[in-house]
Amino acid sequence: MMDPRTSAQDVMRCDLCETAVVQMHCDTCLVNLCKACVGEHISTDESKDHKVVKFQARKSTPLYPTCISHAKERCEMFCKQCDIPVCASCIESNEHLGHELSKILRVMDKKKESITKERNELNDTIYPTYQAIASDVQNRMSQLEKEYGDLSTAITKHGEDWHREIDKFVQKLKAEVYEMKNTQLQTLQKHLNEINKTISDIKEDIDTIEMATDTNDLSKLFSVTSSVHIYRNLPDQIMPSLPKFMPKKIHKEELFKLFGALSSSSLTLDKYGYSMKTTQKSPEAGSSPPVKQLLDQPETVITIDTGYGDLYNVACLSDEEIWTSGNDSTMKLYSINQGSLLKSIRTKSGNRPRDIAVTKSGDLVYTDYDDRTVNIVKKKIEEVIRLQNWKPKGVCSTSSGDLLVVMYSDDKKQTKVVRYFGSTEKQIIQLDDKGNHLYQSGSYTTENRNLDICVSDWGARAVVVVNQAGKLRFRYTGHTPNMNNKPFYPLGITTDSQSHILTADYNNDCVHIIDQDGQFTPLYIDCGLSEPCGLCIDTNDNLFVAQNGNNKVKKVKYLQ
Structure with missing residues (x-):
């Protein structure tokens, strides 16, 4: 269950009894009071000059600063030469004799006016400018992320292009190797076929001679012709010569130059890169343009x-x-x-x-x-x-x-x-x-x-x-x-x-x-x-x- 004294939806309660509705306020002690507790509050510390006002009129009584030289005395004047609040005792002591004194409330009004101008400038100009700058930097960071991503993508794509070209070249060389191998194998196969044909002929001649020597048939014996002299001329020897792959040594520096390189990056500091934002005019306007009146009759020029x-x-x-x-x-x-x-x-x-x-x-x-x-x-x-x-x-x-x-x-x-x-x-x-x-x-x-x-x-x-x-x-x-x-x-x-x-x-x-x-x-x-x-x-x-x-x-x- 919510405490009725602290509930955000409940009315404000007296700081002393914590039950009655607030009706009064002590500007001196900054305490909220009900009417019944006013006397008790004042009697608690009679050394203070309690300024009790209606709650709606709180902060209407100025809280004078306590004098640093005279305890418990309030400063109602201000010494411009010393730039400090002073009390009546300070003035009577002649410590500020000849100094220009002003009522502290008047100084307070000027101070309020001064800091109000500063607050307005902070609120209306400086704060939105810094917000815009923060937004600009955030946008630049987002843009930077994208552009560096694009840069990495471009490098990757270039690498893929290189890989494709290298793969194409490797395939081309391998195709040449395959073609050379097939040409030489075909030549050797043809040579082998010719040798095998000769071997077959020799075997046939051997069989013919053996048949002739094993028979008494003189006609068969005299029909055998000599072919040894033909086979004594041995075939040419074909020695295939293989191509050699001569890879070039990879020099990283030259490779980097061929592939491409990154230019240097930088961050520049532009002291005048930002200008104050205002709600009155464009940041580029600088000063108001000269006033121009509308013509009674507009004119066609071109x-x-x-x-x-x-x-x-x-x-x-x-x-x-x-x-x-x-x-x-x-x-x-x-x-x-x-x-x-x-x-x-x-x-x-x-x-x-x-x-x-x-x-x-x-x-x-x-x-x-x-x-x-x-x-x-x-x-x-x-x-x-x-x-x-x-x-x-x-x-x-x-x-x-x-x-x-x-x-x-x-x-x-x-x-x-x-x-x-x-x-x-x-x-x-x-x-x-x-x-x-x-x-x-x-x-x-x-x-x-x-x-x-x-x-x-x-x-x-x-x-x-x-x-x-x-x-x-x-x-x-x-x-x-x-x-x-x-x-x-x-x-x-x-x-x-x-x-x-x-x-x-x-x-x-x-x-x-x-x-x-x-x-x-x-x-x-x-x-x-x-x-x-x-x-x-x-x-x-x-x-x-x-x-x-x-x-x-x-x-x-x-x-x-």
Whole structure:
């Protein structure tokens, strides 16, 4: 049975009688009391100045420190020169004559203010930074495990390749030995057959002579012809000469050089590798960007014809070049100012890319929905992520170098966003605090400057924004332009230096702009857009719109 005095579900009890409900509190002794025990508590030690208050008002009475020079006296002043609390006797003794004295409560308030700032910095900045660093180191360790495993696998595979080649060579030499042996045996067998034939002839001649000598028939005797001179010429002697196997001496050093070697490993210490995390701005932001106002009338700067049958996506490689993708397996790099095609890359599987993005290091990333993979284009196409029971749709590269991937379950009933460091899964964003699904049919994603994660959910007709921890901040369900008045159909999504969230509205041929808190700005970007799909922003806050209606990319200026 639980003790009613210590049960977590019971009310607090008096520290003296241990039965009555707590009603009072002694701020001096930090003791909880019922009203009946207050007198007993005070009489127990009358030398103390007991400050008994209602339990709800506990900690309201300051506990002055005891003077180190005058026992049992409380210090209500503070000497700034000596940096110590002092009592009335200390002041009367002239020990602190001429020193600047302050009320200790005022010093206490300043101290509280100071350590509160430190606590806030520890709580809001330093602690989450160290958590992020720990997570980063853990991810690096996981990645290291994988990459060293890949390294060992590569060495094993190379060894197996060598074994296969050596086995092939051994079999080749043994086949040559077998062929040489058979050739020589056939020659000797033929020679043996000839000798055996001669032996048979000799035996026959011997029998003929013996028959002739044993008879009186002179005709048989004179019919015997001499053949001894023939057999006196003995056959040639055939001496087989065996091949010799001359193995080369194995020199380990040369063997190692031929097989391959490991380069040296290292651990570098980057003093400035980490920066403080805050909830106010991106770690890369450093300082707030200059404020830019929205133009009253956005302007079309350049239009680029991509030649796709259906154009879906656009991603900025730089302020001069953009990647595009459409309804075939080719991803095209265009010069913005010239409008000319610079490069074309086909997907590894031959499927069309579902979405494209550019990493901080300038590498192209694309999702292959049918192949269930996320791939990165370096010198060749490398598979980064392979999914099971899910298919990837939208992808973006974050300020920290992670990848955010929007994915569908195979039955198309669930959508989630997963954060990856390389191929290591770091975070899953799928449910809100009540266990409800955040997304219905998410397509595209991006990261805002404040590290919010923004997803265009065409199935829910909404833009869903969560914070870095995956907690829902808001949903934007659209302000449909009066001129079209069709249901909000969000597809491509991107953000700018002002933390605006820009979303392509496919149905209404425009781009919506909302602020980082989900408030609609009184501006639509239309500029004659035709079924806008993909969006991206360059470093100068120029907007690029991939139009499915005419398969052209528009560069739009919308900020001053």
